[in-house]
Amino acid sequence: MKALARLKRTRTGDMFGDSGIKWRKKDWWKYLLALLILAIYLFPFYIIFNVALRTMQESASLLKLPSEIYFGNFQKVISEGAIFNGIKNTFIITFGSVAVEIIIGCMAAYALARNQSKLNEVVRSLIMSVMMITPLTILVGVYSTMASLNAISTYWGMIVLQTALHLPLVIMLYTNFISSIPPALDEAAAIDGANLFQVFWNVILPQLKTVTVSVIILSGVSTWNEFTYAYYFLQKANMKTITLVIQTCFSAIMNDYGAAAATAVIGMLPLAIIYLFLQKYFIKGQIDGAIKS
Amino acid sequence: MAKRKSRINFFYLPAVIVMLIFIAYPLGRAIYLSFFQWNGYSSTMTFTGLKNYQSMMTDNIFFVSIRNTLIYGFGSTLCQQILGLAPYDWLAHPGSAIMLIVIINSWQFVGVSMVIYLAGIQGISTSYMEAAQIDGANAWQRFRYIMLPLLMPAISSSVIYNLIGGLKLYDVIISLTQGGPGKMTNSLATYIANRYFDAERAGYAAAIGFFSFVMIMIISTIVNGYFRKKEVEY
Numbered sequence: 001m002k003a004l005a006r007l008k009r010t011r012t013g014d015m016f017g018d019s020g021i022k023w024r025k026k027d028w029w030k031y032l033l034a035l036l037i038l039a040i041y042l043f044p045f046y047i048i049f050n051v052a053l054r055t056m057q058e059s060a061s062l063l064k065l066p067s068e069i070y071f072g073n074f075q076k077v078i079s080e081g082a083i084f085n086g087i088k089n090t091f092i093i094t095f096g097s098v099a100v101e102i103i104i105g106c107m108a109a110y111a112l113a114r115n116q117s118k119l120n121e122v123v124r125s126l127i128m129s130v131m132m133i134t135p136l137t138i139l140v141g142v143y144s145t146m147a148s149l150n151a152i153s154t155y156w157g158m159i160v161l162q163t164a165l166h167l168p169l170v171i172m173l174y175t176n177f178i179s180s181i182p183p184a185l186d187e188a189a190a191i192d193g194a195n196l197f198q199v200f201w202n203v204i205l206p207q208l209k210t211v212t213v214s215v216i217i218l219s220g221v222s223t224w225n226e227f228t229y230a231y232y233f234l235q236k237a238n239m240k241t242i243t244l245v246i247q248t249c250f251s252a253i254m255n256d257y258g259a260a261a262a263t264a265v266i267g268m269l270p271l272a273i274i275y276l277f278l279q280k281y282f283i284k285g286q287i288d289g290a291i292k293s
Numbered sequence: 294m295a296k297r298k299s300r301i302n303f304f305y306l307p308a309v310i311v312m313l314i315f316i317a318y319p320l321g322r323a324i325y326l327s328f329f330q331w332n333g334y335s336s337t338m339t340f341t342g343l344k345n346y347q348s349m350m351t352d353n354i355f356f357v358s359i360r361n362t363l364i365y366g367f368g369s370t371l372c373q374q375i376l377g378l379a380p381y382d383w384l385a386h387p388g389s390a391i392m393l394i395v396i397i398n399s400w401q402f403v404g405v406s407m408v409i410y411l412a413g414i415q416g417i418s419t420s421y422m423e424a425a426q427i428d429g430a431n432a433w434q435r436f437r438y439i440m441l442p443l444l445m446p447a448i449s450s451s452v453i454y455n456l457i458g459g460l461k462l463y464d465v466i467i468s469l470t471q472g473g474p475g476k477m478t479n480s481l482a483t484y485i486a487n488r489y490f491d492a493e494r495a496g497y498a499a500a501i502g503f504f505s506f507v508m509i510m511i512i513s514t515i516v517n518g519y520f521r522k523k524e525v526e527y
Contacts, residue, residue: 041400108305115301123305130316131454132509134461134482136489137502140326140333141319164315167308169454173409176446180416196301214412218405227464 052261073258074266083263085238086245087270092155093241094223097162101170101219106208108167109174110200114186124175131168135228146233153236161229166219173218177211178204213278224271242267320506326499333495345500354476355501358484361391362505365480366460366512368395369402370452390470390478398465402458406451413447414440442523449520453513460509481505 047062052073054066077083112124142161151157181204189199227243234240240248246267249260327345331338349355417440425435463482466472472479472487479487481501489498 104307108308111301111304115298129510131457133506136485137323138319141322161315164311210412210415
């Protein structure tokens, strides 16, 4: 949270030409508003911790703390161990697909942003139209593709599928960003004898740091929490991702909300840690920009 | 130079190949299925031509789903500041359940917009703002005439992303209401699942899927065109 506050202050400082980082009295309402928004955002987390730390028999309202803090849900989930295998699977799939998306996504965006021919306008709008497909529409077709490639219940199959689904968003973000880099930079490098790949590698790539952090966060979070496709294509018990492990707490016989909440809490920790780590790069990217200009 | 320009297209080949195999082929197959009557698992399918599309016209829940899809899409995109939740059984009434779904979906995706805006703001060189300040522009004018136009690409990305996400809304509805009470909170996405798995009408589900794809495409093309006109070159 400290990092966020610092980020906010440096940003206003930069954008509006004020110097120094100081508490300004006339801005009190901004801090109040921020606190209010923060409270709204933290409320669901309060509820989920509250459910995870109470017994099934607890009668106190969900808004109040349970009469006795109960660690049984966490003990049960940890001793069963399915969640750790789930985190491993989710991590491999998320890391793999985000890495592939970044590589082939920014390559594609480079071509689409720099060569705006009629053909590429068509390619671009076809790629964007993929975002508009509701997942279940193409389920049957995806299933037969995956089955014929022996990709069901494999890491690589899920990684490539997630990549295909997220590429439109990744390409959109990169294309918008690369379009804002002056083409004169490319031309100068070309005159100096750089080939297309060298221009891409030496001129374009170094500028993509901040937008890449957005891509990692947007695409990473949505892969981490993906449920629909994981449900159909990760059928083996040892391939289950976190969302599928949570689902096993709900059955026709009994809904174990406590275990589900405890699993969810453990399952979101790695993501929260990665996010805090990435946030530093937001600030860093910004300072780099300030120094350059 | 022209040759160089067309050779650059090789850079998008990997992305296009992956999407042809995993998206274009399955979509083609879904469109093909929409002309058949099929229960989703048996090996026999009956060709019925446009019958699935005709049944949509007489299906009330289909129209309810369209209405809800539009509310989820535009409502979530616009709605940002609904604060209090009254002590009232929101999920028992279709009207309030729809509103609750919109609020929860907005809650989930405001963060995404923030990330996109943050990247956009950081991409704007501070020299523009400084130049404007030297020319005597106040904070509001600097925001309105310098930052906002330069931020347009980020705004359009964020609006389009949220709009499409809202129009495709599925998981929040399934976990909150499963489309009920009385199927009145279904979106097109959940209605597709309902027809496919519960009613075992895979062909009809595919037809609705194709319809929703076309509908979302038309809406986002219009919105995208609106924002494109507002973007500036620099």
